Amino acid sequence: MHQQSRRLRIILNCAIFAALTAILAQVEIPLPLIPISGQTLAVGITATILGSRQGALAMICYALLGACGLPVFAGFTQGIQVLAGPTGGYIFGFILAAYITGWVLEKTKFNLAYAVLANTIGMLITLICGTIQIKYLLAFDWTTAFLTGALPFIVVGMIKALLASWIGIIVRRRLIQAKLILANKQSAA
Template sequence: MSTQTHRQNINKTADMTKMALMVAMNCISAYIIIPLPFSMSPIALQTLIVNLTGYLLTAKQAFITMLVYLLIGLAGVPVFTGGSGGPGKLFGPTGGYLFGFLVTAVFLAYTRGENYNFKRYALLGCVIGVPLIYAFGVAQLKLVTGMDWTKALLTGALPFIPLDVVKCLAAAALAYPIQRAINNSNNR
């Protein structure tokens, strides 16, 4: 085997490992929740992981990663928020957020640029990424429950904005040291 072929195999293995780790981190983050008595959706750590997925992977890798996560949950494995899974969760009142995760991770991966920039990452995550998640989540919440737009926004988006901004900033800050560690391990 040539050195170039060996290096390509190492890179493919590293990419597959990154993708598998992001799926696992998303599954684990779904268990870290704060229930809200006035909302069907709890506060979860997943926004941070969705953003990291977009910041650390290519758009294609982010799509595959989030699709695998959704398919695992659709199959009934309890990897969605609060340890739930199955088609009832994915297509139920709060399932739109899960679809928003996929779109947001791909969007962030596609638009983040080649070089790390905290301000750009934070701006993309806070100003476009989180609203994308909310758009899918609130739309499905309204569609499935029949509630009006105001109530859907008040229960499905508004309470989550402050902590989602914090999670976006944390993901933007964590992306650089994680990417650096990954690059250092690939160069060994």
């Protein structure tokens, strides 16, 4: 029964954080090609709280929900065409970013300093994945792809990395205290 309870907890955590990502995706500042949205904030919060595997699984669930037609992407969009479009690289990047962010924290400590480092790395991974898809999809050279797909988002991304770190560490500690997530040996502040 304990193993079933643990699996159910993992499924519920992933569903909750996929839903959080869908909600924060609707908080956006429109820009000509790629809007600034709350999705990346949700990715950082998710990875900081859940760690690598569950964080990546939550982002896979999020991407699959959108691919299946639920309007979970920024601007209430959905479908395979979003994943194949200019913003799709960022969404695929969320999966890798969540995994790497969580992995860095698992290999170091779940504290604010390491969370900022991990979330900064995760933000850069997301921007790199988005820029690569923009470069090839729109047949841009690397400079144009960087100027379009990464540069406008670096400052905002750093702010989101700081917020995700701060929120994620606080919420993680409280969820551990409430026994809603399991702490690992690296969870000490």
